[in-house]
Amino acid sequence: MSRVRVHNFGVSLDGYATGDGQSLEAPFGHAGSRLLDWALGTRTFREMIHGQSGGSTGVDDALAASSFQGIGAEIMGRNKFGPQRGPWQDEEWRGWWGDNPPFHTPVFVLTHHPRPSIELEGGTTFYFVDAPPEEALRRAREAAGGLDVRIGGGPTTVREFLAGDLIDFMHVAVVPVVLGRGVRLWEGLEGLEERFEVESTVAPSGVTHLTFTRR
Amino acid sequence: MSRVRVHNFGVSLDGYATGDGQSLEAPFGHAGSRLLDWALGTRTFREMIHGQSGGSTGVDDALAASSFQGIGAEIMGRNKFGPQRGPWQDEEWRGWWGDNPPFHTPVFVLTHHPRPSIELEGGTTFYFVDAPPEEALRRAREAAGGLDVRIGGGPTTVREFLAGDLIDFMHVAVVPVVLGRGVRLWEGLEGLEERFEVESTVAPSGVTHLTFTRR
Numbered sequence: 001m002s003r004v005r006v007h008n009f010g011v012s013l014d015g016y017a018t019g020d021g022q023s024l025e026a027p028f029g030h031a032g033s034r035l036l037d038w039a040l041g042t043r044t045f046r047e048m049i050h051g052q053s054g055g056s057t058g059v060d061d062a063l064a065a066s067s068f069q070g071i072g073a074e075i076m077g078r079n080k081f082g083p084q085r086g087p088w089q090d091e092e093w094r095g096w097w098g099d100n101p102p103f104h105t106p107v108f109v110l111t112h113h114p115r116p117s118i119e120l121e122g123g124t125t126f127y128f129v130d131a132p133p134e135e136a137l138r139r140a141r142e143a144a145g146g147l148d149v150r151i152g153g154g155p156t157t158v159r160e161f162l163a164g165d166l167i168d169f170m171h172v173a174v175v176p177v178v179l180g181r182g183v184r185l186w187e188g189l190e191g192l193e194e195r196f197e198v199e200s201t202v203a204p205s206g207v208t209h210l211t212f213t214r215r
Numbered sequence: 216m217s218r219v220r221v222h223n224f225g226v227s228l229d230g231y232a233t234g235d236g237q238s239l240e241a242p243f244g245h246a247g248s249r250l251l252d253w254a255l256g257t258r259t260f261r262e263m264i265h266g267q268s269g270g271s272t273g274v275d276d277a278l279a280a281s282s283f284q285g286i287g288a289e290i291m292g293r294n295k296f297g298p299q300r301g302p303w304q305d306e307e308w309r310g311w312w313g314d315n316p317p318f319h320t321p322v323f324v325l326t327h328h329p330r331p332s333i334e335l336e337g338g339t340t341f342y343f344v345d346a347p348p349e350e351a352l353r354r355a356r357e358a359a360g361g362l363d364v365r366i367g368g369g370p371t372t373v374r375e376f377l378a379g380d381l382i383d384f385m386h387v388a389v390v391p392v393v394l395g396r397g398v399r400l401w402e403g404l405e406g407l408e409e410r411f412e413v414e415s416t417v418a419p420s421g422v423t424h425l426t427f428t429r430r
Binding site: 011013014015174176177178179180181184186187188189190191192193198199200201202206207208210 | 226228229230389391392393394395396399401402403404405406407408413414415416417421422423425
């Protein structure tokens with residue numbers, strides 16, 4: 001059975017997984033890149049996202065790399081796709097990632113405002129679906145052809161899939177910063193740990209990696 | 216100069232440092248002992264709190280033990296002292312810890328309802344003070360005779376001392392549970408990490424120990 005996975009999900013000490021005030025210039029609001037810096041420094045991210053060489057090759061990198069293995073489809077919330085809210089003002093927007101996004105699979109964007117799908121280079125096609133988590137997952141599984149489905153975020157989307165007990169594996173990176181405001185991941189998930197085996201590892205970057213594996 | 220220290224301060228993934236619904240039977244509310252189990256299993260706690268032998272002797276124990284070294288006075292919030300709220304109904308209450316509490320120093324209990332001090336065995340005397348953090352700290356420092364002052368909790372008290380930039384060292388134990396409700400530690404402390412060197416270590420107990428040392 002294909003698994004449903006969350007990866008590289010940065011969370012602050014106070015439980016925020018993105019900052020306050022998302023905009024075109026600030027995809028993570030006031031958090032900036034602070035929840036993701038550990039990943040941006042890895043060999044995997046430098047190579048896959050930026051086409052650069054170098055970067056760290058320890059546990060940060062191993063976890064970052066695993067995010068890209070065996071994924072056949074992604075589901076993301078609309079706020080991960082872009083900063084717009086409400087009806088689409090501008091159908092020119094094709095995500096933050098340029099002409100060749102790092103997904104290389106079908107990507108299902110959850111939105112109450114469907115629009116035509118967008119096929120980009122490298123195998124990424126964005127589909128816009130107005131559906132509850134279970135139904136979006138059914139469609140993503142179908143598209144994944146036996147491979148796993150990644151829930152890409154943001155926090156509201158991950159939280160909904162966790163609340164629906166739809167996640168098999170989750171990698172959270174706790175970053176030792178206090179964001180103070182933004183969107184919380186853990187809200188309404190009391191007792192979540194009881195459904196998972198939880199492992200913790202500190203990387204030299206100072207980040208604590210937690211893996212949640214469904215019992 | 217004597218330092219102001221916080222130790223063994225358990226916090227959940229969602230940032231709660233105590234649970235919801237404190238009562239005589241449940242000092243930590245619905246959290247129970249979950250934020251403290253790592254410490255209760257150490258040689259230090261077994262011996263100093265319960266007079267028992269055995270217990271773990273690794274990093275959990277080293278950190279637990281350091282809590283008791285070089286402390287000359289403690290400051291705690293009223294909710295750490297007991298479950299009562301408002302004017303004292305019952306001056307018989309002498310804290311959760313019996314006739315010989317594990318403090319062995321003067322202890323300043325912050326409350327808007329002062330009452331006579333209580334002298335117990337082993338050097339612990341509880342003083343009840345209606346004072347802002349700076350003034351309580353001045354009195355505790357005086358009583359500590361050159362040793363350090365421990366801020367014992369609960370979360371509201373620690374948060375107030377952090378907000379006033381009065382803490383020199385803080386050891387937080389992040390426990391991988393989602394409490395969902397209770398009293399939050401990190402509220403209103405955006406950017407706290409900028410004032411401290413932060414180190415992280417995972418113990419075999421699964422707890423992530425963070426130490427905050429003032430820059």
